[in-house]
Amino acid sequence: MRGKGLAPMSVLTAADSSPTASVDLGPAAALSCRECGERFPLSPIFACASCFGPLEIAYDLPSGDPEGLRRRIEAGPKSIWRYAPLLPVPADVATKPNLNPGLTPLVKADRLAAELGVTGPLYVKDDSGNPTHSFKDRVVAQALEAARAFGFTTLSCSSTGNLAGAVGAAAARAGLRSCVFIPHDLEQAKVVMAAVYGGQVVAIDGSYDDVNRFCSELIGDPLGEGWGFVNVNLRPYYAEGSKTLAFEICEQLGWRLPDQLVIPIASGSQLTKIDKGLKELIATGLVEDRPYRIFGAQAEGCSPVSRAFRDGHDVVRPVKPNTIAKSLAIGNPADGPYVLDIARRTGGAVADVTDAQVVDAIGLLARTEGIFTETAGGVTLGVTRKLIEEGALDPSLTTVVINSGDGLKTLDAVASAAGPTATIPPSLDAFRQAGLA
Amino acid sequence: MRGKGLAPMSVLTAADSSPTASVDLGPAAALSCRECGERFPLSPIFACASCFGPLEIAYDLPSGDPEGLRRRIEAGPKSIWRYAPLLPVPADVATKPNLNPGLTPLVKADRLAAELGVTGPLYVKDDSGNPTHSFKDRVVAQALEAARAFGFTTLSCSSTGNLAGAVGAAAARAGLRSCVFIPHDLEQAKVVMAAVYGGQVVAIDGSYDDVNRFCSELIGDPLGEGWGFVNVNLRPYYAEGSKTLAFEICEQLGWRLPDQLVIPIASGSQLTKIDKGLKELIATGLVEDRPYRIFGAQAEGCSPVSRAFRDGHDVVRPVKPNTIAKSLAIGNPADGPYVLDIARRTGGAVADVTDAQVVDAIGLLARTEGIFTETAGGVTLGVTRKLIEEGALDPSLTTVVINSGDGLKTLDAVASAAGPTATIPPSLDAFRQAGLA
The missing domain is CATH 3.40.50.1100 (Rossmann fold)
Incomplete structure (x- = not known):
């Protein structure tokens, strides 16, 4: 099966997965069904042969020497590949031609915190610094290694x-x-x-x-x-890339879990994999085990998970998206039920904001922190503000807000509100009269 | 004078600069005239009181322990502030709110090298990774510290x-x-x-x-x-930011000078300050002193320095710019004569390419290395290709090409050439007939 795209049904035959059992994807040991737990050899399949549940990567994670692992990571490349021991990639991944994404800034957002009435440390994880300016570089980099392996x-x-x-x-x-x-x-x-x-x-x-x-x-x-x-x-491999957001946030906090994270929801995969990453950091002893709360953010015009959360449902009812946050506009999010579970289990929440609130939040982040985010980032920050106002987020704790992309890609959302203050002829008199000094 | 903007003529009075003599801008000791060498206390002035020459920063640079300085830099922040001992900024600069630019990737461009027939190591210093996606964040960060100091x-x-x-x-x-x-x-x-x-x-x-x-x-x-x-x-402070490109390139090469650098020319300041940075690295013992060659790149539609180089002139004759590389469109580049001097002294050159070659080079970099550059980057790579073809650049040596900005800001330059391969209805038959598989 090496090098062969699979029909959706062919994933169900065990014979398909045997020839790729020898692929080297580092600590990745097998594929495991998120529903029934059945394991399969590493191969380009994405659904369980027994129950049709989604597959994810099971690892042989390093154990017994967290201090050594921490030192090894800190001495590693200035990219996601410093976490290669915790990812489905070969140990020599950094030597192969790839975009080397990650290690984006965790910005201490003091001016934003002041505007939001937040007293605890508030951070923005700014993924617009990735090579193509969105968090997608993280997940594609994993899929690329899987593509090479297969x-x-x-x-x-x-x-x-x-x-x-x-x-x-x-x-x-x-x-x-x-x-x-x-x-x-x-x-x-x-x-x-x-x-x-x-x-x-x-x-x-x-x-x-x-x-x-x-x-x-x-x-x-x-x-x-x-x-x-x-x-x-390649989705099971691809999705693991979002874990690197969790790894970087904790390392940048000095190998400590944040108290609260606010994460955008499209398919919901980023949120569920950040949770998986935090759990793996705890399992390997890289961070101390303590409670954290995960919050999900949607736009009102595509808020099936937020609605299910509010209504106390376990099932996510698909919607037809209608929002300016197009990168979050998935009406039937595959990981929706898992997001609900994580938000409830950790004491978090899922909420949504209107498009007008999205635009407001883009402006708020730009003028307080000099970060120009895409509409998805506006959703996440808008929801953060709403959750603080509603008392769901504790403003005295350490909070991290994910900015998943770049404002240059969604210019239309803010173009009408971001024009010149004034247009004047080149004279001091005109400038004086405009009252701008 | 603290806190006061200066009239162009008022820079000529010595009394103006005295009240700011106590500002803390780290190793910056004074302003020094690039023409006559006269020194002035640190203040917001930009032209020599004696000869009207441009002022630049003179330093008390660390000396005597290059190994210690190297270790200190390597243990520093993951931004330009690791080089604070070599910049006009206070030692605690990293603790102040700023965009923390720099430490952008130095990409080993093997696929690009193969297309260009380059046998020695070829690198792209990709400054599109800065916070607002151009090298300008480096220079503005220095100016911000000067603004705070004054x-x-x-x-x-x-x-x-x-x-x-x-x-x-x-x-x-x-x-x-x-x-x-x-x-x-x-x-x-x-x-x-x-x-x-x-x-x-x-x-x-x-x-x-x-x-x-x-x-x-x-x-x-x-x-x-x-x-x-x-x-x-604030220009003397601002301009120093370009030195960080030199610092990063050498550190990323393992504290070694490259043999050849290709740098875009707008005012010419980036090129002259990269040269200054390389000389300061040599002076502090951070790198071994060996010859390097500096090449300048312009667009044909704004190529006053290139023309002067070709014609053997020392004087740069102003032009009226007409090129798609708008960020390089300075018809009367202030540092033009210094660029000519550096190119000639180091055995480099200055050359220019047409707008069509700029667009070609943008495509070349994107399809070989996955880097989407702005028109200025197309100029620099286009000139690199031309200099290789002409034999001016030695393809067997270590070469670094600067990418100063991001393609998302100059979409129009490539929009007509970057559309869908095909538009088809969602059917396998249509896909088969389009001959794309």
Whole structure:
């Protein structure tokens, strides 16, 4: 099966996974079903053969010498690869051509804290510093290693924009072919970012859901042979990249868990994997075990998880998205039920804000901390503000807010509110009259 | 004079500089005229009182223990502040609110090297990873410290876009007021980046030259009291930020000088300060003294320095810029003569490329290394390719190419060439017929 894209049904045959049992993905030991726990050899499959549950990576994690592991990490590369002992990648991953994402700033946001009435330390984990300026570089970097391990020659994905750019850039650096699929009506900036790296960009005459369905068909067809779809048949590997946010936050806090995290929800995978990362840090002894609370953020126009949380449901009812936060606009989030579980188990919450509140929060972060975030970051900060006002977030504790992307990619959201203060002729008199001094 | 903007003529009176003699800007000892060598106390002045020559910072640099200094730097912050002992900033600079730019990736560009026929190591210093995605964050961070030292309460600049965003963001983080001046006809992305941080943005109904002239007037007027113009009255401090590119490149090469550097030329300040940084590294013993060659890059539509180099002149004749590389479009570059001197002294060169070659080079860097550069980066890489073809750059040596900014800010340059490969309905038949598999 090496180098072969899998039909959705073929994941169900045990024979498919045997030839890849020898792949070297570092501490990754097997795939494990999140529902029934059944284990499978490492291979490009994403659903349990027994119960159709989602698969995730099970590890042989380093144990017994947390101090040595901590020193090894601190002496490692200035990228996510310092955490290679905790990721599904070979030990020599940093020597292979890749975008080396991560180790983005954890910004102590004192001026933002003052505006929000927060007395405890408030941090923004600013992932706009990644190579293609979103957290997607973290997950694509994992999928790239899996693609190499399984012998795939084409890197692919379905995307609304950020992911397409991250896949195109990573494939270019690695010297792989890429072919990404996008809806036909994307913004120009996202199309350019998808196409500039020289891979193929196929616009699908239909919605993002149509794009997704098409990709699933392609994986099952001989046409898709040798194709690694980062967010489909490589999803278990891909998703692990979000754990590096947890690792970096704790290391940047001096190997300490934060008390509270606020995380955006699209599929919900980032939130669930940050929780997984925190648990792995505890398991390896890298941080002390103490309670933390996880909060999820959605836009009102696509808030199926927030609604389920509010209504006390375990089931997430799909919605048709209608929000300016397009990178979070997944109406049927795959990890929704797991997000609900984590928010409830840790004493957190899931909430949503209106598009107007999103725009307000973008401006708030820019003018207090000089960070220009995309709409998704506006959602996360807007929800943070709302949760503080409602008393759900404790303003006296250590809080980390995730900024998953860059304002340059969603200019339209703020363009009307961000113009010149005044336009004047080049004279001191005119400047004086404008009353700007 | 503390806290007071200076009239261009008032810089000529010695009395102006005395009250700021006690400012703490770390190892910065004085201002020194680049032409006649006369020294002045540290103050917000930028031209020599005796000969009108440009002023730059003179240091009391650490000496005698390069190994200790190297260890101190390596244990320092993951930003330009690791080099605080070599910069005009107080020792505790990293504890003050600022954007903490720098330590951007030095990318080993093997696939690019192969396409260019380069056999020696080729690196891209990728400054798009800075907080506002251009090298301007480095220089603004120095100017911010000078502004604080001199008690300025407003941070300002004249800008064609990148600098305005960097100033707005830095002022926001620091809690200073900002007011930036731009030509009235800028692209939307640059206007949004200038305005989103909440400072004042004044569009001047005129050209960039008109904006510059207006700013010089304002500095001399009571209206400009308390204003620090990063690229005018704070320019000697500001310009030092470009040295951090030299420091980082050498540290990332294992404390070794590269053989060849290719650097874009706007005012020429980045190139001259990188040369200054390399010389200071040699002077402090941080790197071994050996020859290096510096090459300058311009766009054909704004190539006054390149023409002077080609014609063997020492004088740079101003031009009216006409190029897509707007961030390099300075027709009368202040540091032009110094650039000529450095290129000739080190055995380098200055060359230029057409806008079409700029666009080609942007695509080349994107498809080989997954780096999406702005037009200025296209100029630098285009010139690199040309110099290799002409035999001026030795392809067997260690070469570093500077990427000073981000492609997301100059989308128009590549938008027409970066569209979907195909638009198809969501069916395998259509995909098959498109011949893309």
